[in-house]
Amino acid sequence: MDVIAWSRLQFAMTAAYHWLFVPFTLGVAMVMAVMETLYVVKKDEFWKKTAQFWMKLFAINFAVGIATGIILEFEFGTNWSNYSWFVGDLFGAPLAIEGILAFFMEATFFAVMFFGWDKVSPRFHLASTWLTGIGATISAYWILVANGWMQNPVGTTFNPETVRSEMASAAAFWEVISNPVAVSKFFHSVTSGWVTGGVFVVGISCWYLLKNRQKKFAKASILVGSIVGIVGSFAVMLSGDASGVHAAEFQPMKLAAAEGLEDGGRKAAFTIVPGIKIPGMLSILATHDINGFVPGINDILNGYTDNEGNEIPSVAEKMAMGREALVALSIYRTTDDPSEKAEARYALEENVQYMGYGHLEKPEDVIPPVGVVFWAFRFMIGLGMLLLLELLVVGFLAWKDKLEGKKWLFIAALVCIPLVYICGQAGWVVAEVGRQPWTIQGLLPVNVAISSLSAGAVKTTFFLFLAIFSLFLVIEIRILIGAIKKGPETPNE
């Protein structure tokens, strides 16, 4: 494998690990904030002890989330040097804002939440618990503004003087932060975190019921957990629908790969699994119109007319224009002859829209690994539906107080814990593998986004990080299990 492959693998591995800890943080933060609110409102110690138990698990998980997160942030620089320069002008800002607005909130109130029980008033403490969760959520917003911009790079122009994409105007910043892709991604990711938190809390609570321990605590936790999870599930579906429409609009190749759609058309069918199709469904999902045209992989390769009547050139044509742009840029940067410079600038501006394509070797490079994206998409949706069903059933029975003795259900709820993680990982595989070969859609493919490092160096850090994160994960799971076995400090009733 070359340095590109190792850099991608390292980033993917770091992101995948990070996404094991983050959804837990987002979801359990909601659960424990609701519980502490119940404590403050009802002045019932039971809810305080209940909230404190989930907080204990939150803390064990939180540190590893931070540890993986800092590596991710700096990997943009260490392993994606060209990327950092090429888009740093737009991409750095959300990251900095994330630090200033979100991380300090999280860090400050996290400490109050854990160590402030007897130092601040119950209301200030409650506010701190909410602010920890809100800080995490705001941080998710800014990092997804950054990620959404990579999927749909709005508000930018290429500046040949600096050789990078720059913010087109101060007003363009608004385009960046209200990017529809970012907004739907934010809701999709955060609420999928609520599902994760809900499924986790419900699953662990069911374990107590299975063991005939802490029944009151378990039922109360199931109620809160399932409500957070169910609300999350519906929000995930709504934002997922929006994500589908955005993919169709901004990243048609991702959608085609997720559907395994070789040749598109109007009234395109949605494939549930290979061989089972719903006619017209894909057009409805992607364009909200049964007659909407959905391009397949071959349409994108060969060029097509989109739903607004725009002629989309073939990839080969885009590559040719991209190469002209690159040649023009090279001349523009090196020549001293004013007329040659002006000519090059003109040629550059004519073709700059497709400059990213100039870096590709062959048209087929624009096709992501279809099998991976196709199946990840199906795992995500299938598991998501299953998890919603689980939350509805367990939540309903808890509400009716009819959980007693349903051992099979308790076991099923426990099994759902690993499933919710697989579901979240699958979602990110769709989003990130699905946009290959682009780090920035249409602007910068992975092969020119890298740092000037040897494959060996990145391979070394890959295994180093893999070993460290895996060690942390094993320890975290062991400590979590220990804390769960020990149980909450609520009376055992």
Place this chain on the structure above:
Amino acid sequence: MSYTFLQNYWWFLIALLGGLLVSLMFVQGANLHLGNRTLSDLQKRMILNSTGRKWELTFTTLVTFGGAFFASFPLFYSTSFGGAYWVWVLILISFVFQAVSYEFQNKKENLIGSQSFRVFLMINGILAPLLIGTAVGTFFTGSDFTVNKVAITDPSAPVISTWGNNWHGLEAVLEYHALLLGCTLVFLTGTLGALYVLHNVDDKAIHAQMRRSIKIDLLPFLIFFLSWVLILLVRQGYAVDENGTVSLEKFKYLHNLLQMPAVLVMLLAGVVLVLLGIWKGGFTQSRKGFWFTAPGAVLVVMAVFFLAGYNNTAYYPSYTDLQSSLTIRNSSSSPFTLQVMLWVSLLIPFVLAYIVYAWRQMDKKRITPEEIDSTPHKY
């Protein structure tokens, strides 16, 4: 607002964040005492619980320092992080271990034992200031890299910023002048840590140990710091002219100091405050030394950044190719981005205000064995 103003403003904020980061690295410095054999396990836990309530702030400042550098001077981010790869990877790994160590060290299921995690905290206590200080030291010694923006049009070697050797930054450890700054930072953060523990923990034996350590650290700190400053003032530096052309200038940093009297005053005031805090902590019965040394350190670090970046100086020089050197003019984000970020930065006082408020609320009670036991969450 002019582009120049915005670039200067952002360099100011980077310097401020750098200063805050160094002062907040009292967390790292204090953790070095986990290896002190004269302290009992309970006393070590008191130190852990003292720094354990502040480490996120230090960590967040590091992350924000990185994020702000990325947003305002992306060419530094792409050149230094991608180039001095191993230095940054080592710094990150030491912080990653630090992040989990508090939570993991007192749990019996932690697989590798409490002592291992305390050792990780101590390794971070040395490596983080040493490597960060050395990295900042290269702002004055220069590094081995080239920047060629046309490279992106060359498919066979598209990377704009390339490092000149395979040590990828580790070579800086052999650059004695840069290393002196790293060593200075180790003793400075060690002293800050001792001062903070002295302030925050209620225990006579710990106080005696902290005062002792403040006294012991003073001499090496002074030797490293003063020799770094002396060499800085006599060494040649990297000057930039109006056209952006970089050249070597004798006594550049001395000139900077004399041509920017405000920076000279900042530096001197900072040093006086640092020493005043050390004197209070180490040589009197006062426990408030931290509140002198920490702001003093912020001022000194800011002055160092100003010397590196202001007054037509290249702050990240390349000794391989002078014209590849980074200046706050050629490495910054576009005026629009800097302007938007300026609006965002207006929120910083608000952020500082709630941090100070929460900090004061939390530190009203000092750390004692009883205090630790009464808290449901402890390290």
